[in-house]
Amino acid sequence: MPDKHNADRRAFLRRASAAVAAIPVVSLMGTQSVHAADEKAEDGHAHDYVNDAADAADHPQFQEGARCDNCAFWNANVDAPEGWGGCFHQDFQNVLVNEAGWCDAHVMS
Numbered sequence: 001m002p003d004k005h006n007a008d009r010r011a012f013l014r015r016a017s018a019a020v021a022a023i024p025v026v027s028l029m030g031t032q033s034v035h036a037a038d039e040k041a042e043d044g045h046a047h048d049y050v051n052d053a054a055d056a057a058d059h060p061q062f063q064e065g066a067r068c069d070n071c072a073f074w075n076a077n078v079d080a081p082e083g084w085g086g087c088f089h090q091d092f093q094n095v096l097v098n099e100a101g102w103c104d105a106h107v108m109s
């Protein structure tokens, strides 16, 4: 019984650590210079990014319903064409990502 308790506790601590780690990354990256004129990310830009999350349905890390506009890295406060926005992730600096896009760095918000 103590082994099960310890395993549950370890699993909880792993999840809590991951959640806490994700928050400062997003909040510290609150400023970036993405503009409407910036390049739109192409499929394969980084982290297996695709402009249409449906194209990632077979990806082992894809979670049903995940897309850029429900990701913790999504930045809607960007002067961008309809359907496009910014991404606070360091590998997507200065490019626009599609609201219906997805990459394997997705964090559900």
Ligand code: SF4
Residues within 6 Å of the ligand: 049, 067, 068, 069, 071, 072, 073, 074, 075, 086, 087, 088, 089, 092, 097, 101, 102, 103, 104, 105, 106, 107
């Ligand atoms: S980190 Fe999130 S918002 Fe950025 S490209 Fe990946 S899924 Fe989209």
